[in-house]
Amino acid sequence: MTPQIEIQIIAVIVAAACALPGTFLVLRRMSMMSDSITHTILLGIVLAFFVTHDLSSPLLIAGAALMGVVTVWLTEMLSRTRLLAEDAAIGVVFPLLFSIAIILITRYAGSVHLDTDSVLLGELAFAPFDRMILWGRDVGAKAIYTTGILLVINLAAVVLLFKELKIAAFDPMLAAVLGFSPALVHYGLMTLVSLTAVGAFQAVGSVLVVAFMIGPPVTAYLLTDDLKHMLILSGVTGAVNGILGYQAAAFFDVSIAGSMAVVTGIVFLGVFIFAPRRGLIRSLLKRRNQKIEFSKAVMFLHLLNHENSPEEPSEAGVDTVHTHLHWTCKFTGRIIKSLARDGYVEILGGLVKLTSLGRTDGIDHYNELFSK
Known part of the structure; x- marks a missing residue:
């Protein structure tokens, strides 16, 4: 399998994995929370690294996921005081935690391969060089398997908890009446978002994680009212954006992650203007x-x-x-x-x-x- 094919496979898997929790973020009007989480998890990775001194330790993933939940908790705690709106609370918590992570890296981990630029932008072109070796045999890029596991986890969570996620997204009061905790579903979803972000940003960077997590779902939202169709359409749109973005990057010789993010924005803009039911032209x-x-x-x-x-x-x-x-x-x-x-x-x-x-x-x- 060529590196070009592996890069596109990774992009497709990441896009589908991000679209699943991203759909519920869009429906719950929490899109900007994904941007906050994908940045603040860096603090969880840094703190876990200080404990383990091992960049390959699974505790880094646990620390990042936990920091994502902490980000949501701090944001909601500030918002519940009614002194700040939710967007303002995000604007306080996100820069604070992310800046702490940057300071810790530059002050105490300058000689360690924790590159903030690669965390933000990622570099898919390097993903095929990190190989998965089993019993002395090269079975492909490691990112294919790590992101594939992430996709399976997200898919299993959405399938098994579809009813709970759907009701909690549209009617939290009904969810409480039916006997399951909307708060538990909410923090479970935020944990899933955190795991997705930390599992994907090493290969594609946090900017592309946000693009894949929000772009395809809002595109699908303009095209359908059915949640199942929206989930499927989000995944397909994200996959197509990833492939088209790679082809555009190869043609213009530009950043792969940046090209995919741009294509995601262009596809959304096209649907936003020409969608048959909710497009701008139709609305006008x-x-x-x-x-x-x-x-x-x-x-x-x-x-x-x-x-x-x-x-x-x-x-x-x-x-x-x-x-x-x-x-x-x-x-x-x-x-x-x-x-x-x-x-x-x-x-x-x-x-x-x-x-x-x-x-x-x-x-x-x-x-x-x-x-x-």
């Missing part, structure tokens, strides 16, 4: 149509209110009605033409008059519209 068209429909209703009720009244020649005149509605002549003409196409109005003797269809179907239509 929907707002435009709502404005037209509301204006048609206002015009219809205005004509109905002044029909056969002494003020009708002025209030319903083709050349004067716009002054009473405070609209432009051009916009008023568009509304009249639209109502005429519906068969609700007609122009007789310079007046905009309701048709017989307008007095029957039109009244029912707009009554139903305003009752919604």
Whole structure:
């Protein structure tokens, strides 16, 4: 297997592993917590290293995961005081813990291979050089297996606890009524996020972990309302972003992790603009149509209110009605033409008059519209 293929496999696995807990972070409106955790776990790694003096010790993973939970706890503790909003609490805790880790590394571990640049940006190009040797045989890049185990853990957790995660994400009160602790589910999810971050950042860096953990889920969120479909679509989108990002990096000769993050952003932007149900274009068209429909209703009720009244020649005149509605002549003409196409109005003797269809179907239509 070539290094190029191994790099893309690692990217696909990491993207899928990050998308699973990331989906629930997006649904719980805790996206920025992933950024906080992926940085503050560095302090857990540093403290665990000071205890073990071994960069390959599994205690480093345990320390990082524990620090991720501590980050969440400190953030929520500050937020519960109601003196700080959650985003402000993250803005306090995240830089504090991360800066402590940087100071400890530069002061006490300068000669140790704890490179803050590689922690942040990662370097997928080096991943194939760290080989997995079993019984004297090279079986591939070690990162394939470590991230593969991470994916299996996340997948098993989501499958086994799908109901609990779903209910806790959408209705914590119902979760408590059904007999399981929303807080336990919450901290379990945060532990999963921490494990994912520490298991993936060595290969891809914390920036790409955040990109994979949030980018694909928010992309899928714009495309579907079904949680199962959202989880699947998040994983597939992340995998595609990883492959396209690698191809772009190879073509332009740039950072692999950076290219994947950029592709993730570009794909999200494309979906954000063109999504059939929640895209920007669809939203603008929907707002435009709502404005037209509301204006048609206002015009219809205005004509109905002044029909056969002494003020009708002025209030319903083709050349004067716009002054009473405070609209432009051009916009008023568009509304009249639209109502005429519906068969609700007609122009007789310079007046905009309701048709017989307008007095029957039109009244029912707009009554139903305003009752919604």
